[in-house]
Amino acid sequence: MKRDHAIKPSTGFFRPRGLMRQRFNRPVFHQAMRDWANSDGLIWLHLLKTVTAGLLTLGVAMLLDLPQPRIAMTTVFVLMQPFSGMVLAKSFYRILGTAVGTVAALLLGGLFVQQSELYMLGMILWVSACIAAAVRYRHFRWYGFVLAGYTAALIGIPNVMAPQGLFLAALTRAAEVAVGIVCSSAVSALILPQRSSLVLRRTLRSRYANFNAFAADVLARGLERNQFERRFASLIDEISGFEATRTFVAFEDPTLRSRAQHLARLNSGFMDACARLHALHQLLKRLRSSGSASILAAVGPYFDELATLLTAQAPERLDASRIAADLRLFQANLPRRIRETKRPLETTSADSLADFDTAAELLYRFVAEWINYSDTYVSLSWRKSESWPHDGRRVPSKSRHQSPTNNFFVLFAFVRSAIVIGIAGSFWIATNWPSGGLAVIGATLVCALTSTSPNPTKMATQMGLGAVAATLTGYLFMCYVYPNIDGFPLLCAVLAPVLALGAFIATRRGAAGYGIGFSVFFCLLAAPDNVVNYAPDLLINNGIALTVAMLLAAVVFSVVFPVDMPWLTGRIMGDMRAQAVAACKDALPGLNQRFQSNTHDLISQLRMLLTHRSRRRRDALRWMLATIEVGHAVIDLRNEAARAQYVDTLQPRWRGVIDHTCDDLARLFERPEPRSLERAQSSVRSATWLAQDILQTVHADRDKRHDLQRILSCLHFIRTALLDKDAPFRPR
Structure with a gap:
């Protein structure tokens, strides 16, 4: 009797269901979701919070009947960051900067009533000084100085020709900025905060x-x-x-x-x-x-x-x-x-x-x-129930990271900003261009936001193209979207995709300028006010003004004041070599910490300026390594010599030889030339010979022998550094 064919588990109807059971692995799925939440999920959460904060700010500003809610909305897109600590820090410095900028605008308006040229000159000097101070004091202090200059321009420039409205404009602008600060901080801290x-x-x-x-x-x-x-x-x-x-x-x-x-x-x-x-x-x-x-x-x-x-x-x-x-x-x-x-x-x-x-x-x-x-x-041992550790261990010594900035680089930022804003302001006053004031504000904004950018020309160009896209999008909204909607919920529905797109582009590395330009300038040009003014021609003129300001800044940054100019990078390299000089001459207490923090910060500045592979970048890297190497070894040598004070009594020449060696090493970094190198090598050899003679004298004493051996190790390491074929001391 012929047997019926049994349905095999691997064929027919049962195969998809069996594979489905095998493929769906709950732990793997949960791990994949966690990975997504810690990568792309964070970006989507940032977009959600940014759009929410922007729309909330717009609604609150309209509810308070502020004259320009779009300024408050613009504040959110300048301020919003992925982590609540960033937003709170920015908000703190933005409040300080806004207050100082408001006072500066009022003082300049009081000093130069109906004197537009002098008022514009004072505004240029104030804004440029704020940008220079922002370059000098970096991290989030940078933002406070930038806002002190930008807020003064935002308040004062539209009222150059009408000073009677300056005080009222200062109050309303401060209120609009404050609404943006409060709303962005609240959304960041309350809605799924990212600590x-x-x-x-x-x-x-x-x-x-x-x-x-x-x-x-x-x-x-x-x-x-x-x-x-x-x-x-x-x-x-x-x-x-x-x-x-x-x-x-x-x-x-x-x-x-x-x-x-x-x-x-x-x-x-x-x-x-x-x-x-x-x-x-x-x-x-x-x-x-x-x-x-x-x-x-x-x-x-x-x-x-x-x-x-x-x-x-x-x-x-x-x-x-x-x-x-x-x-x-x-x-x-x-x-x-x-x-x-x-x-x-x-x-x-x-x-x-x-x-x-x-x-x-x-x-x-x-x-x-x-x-x-x-x-x-x-x-720093974390507990599961706490976001940060608690322990009773006492920190043994104070430590402070220093961030030096070359004075010429600060002056460079001042002059560059003054020229860009001065050209825009002069053209505005000479031609009485209706949108010229916005061009000056745009020039101020681009100078501020690119003041510490490694490639300000690229950033300004991207912001200009973002302004073009914002103008075109704003024109479509002004002509076809706003007239056909009614009510705040529908307004939020049509604005959310556009705002999310700009925020998303701003998170992309290499394209952040497009997103910043689009988001900020769309809000500034086309976001609705309490009383919407349907004037597409004014919007296009204002968009042209902002685009021209961005392109003007890009030309000046590229042709007149490129950040990687040889003399500027040479100055910063000189500051870096000066850290080795300080290691040879400065007082020992706290010297190691000062040397380390200053040198590393200057190295970061050089790497930011010299982004392209070049001969100057290689030279800067060689000087970086030589400075760290010799400077640290000299500090070790001086510390060991200071501990072994008994050597001065054994050999009266010892202190003078060590001081002479440090002086010659300092001279080598001040003037890196063959004669200085030969003198430094000779001094290190002399100190080594003298230390070897002293070692023979104290050889029977174990502790003193170890002290001299450590000193000899420091001297030998310095000598090998000076003889290194890859060292930058010799001209190539």
């Missing part, structure tokens, strides 16, 4: 894991020069970015604000660890290039062992306390093991022994710095 403290916490964790991996790569196998420079420069950018984040996080978390000193100490420790790792990398590079096989074979196992300790745990499950404990044990056994390894090398040359001692000393210092950083990091 900056959580971002800072994730940043610290990822930085710890990334540095562990980077250090392991440097120690275990070494990195190519370009690869090391790229990864090291990204660490420097993280240092400056951390300081900016720490600033605005304090506005949303009072606990963090009380622990700001602890976080500053954490960043300072990270800078020290980066400097030690850089010194180790430079020494290893020189040992490999010089063919010191015996020294590399002697110290190599220690580097491999340390790299293994740093990468023993998975990056996503790093336990800093365990790493610190392992490193502490490694450090405790290191001196004894180094002495045992050194005994067979006693018969080698003096230079080889100096290389070995220097490598051992740098290794010990790096381990000590990473232990200190790990301990500080562990003390």
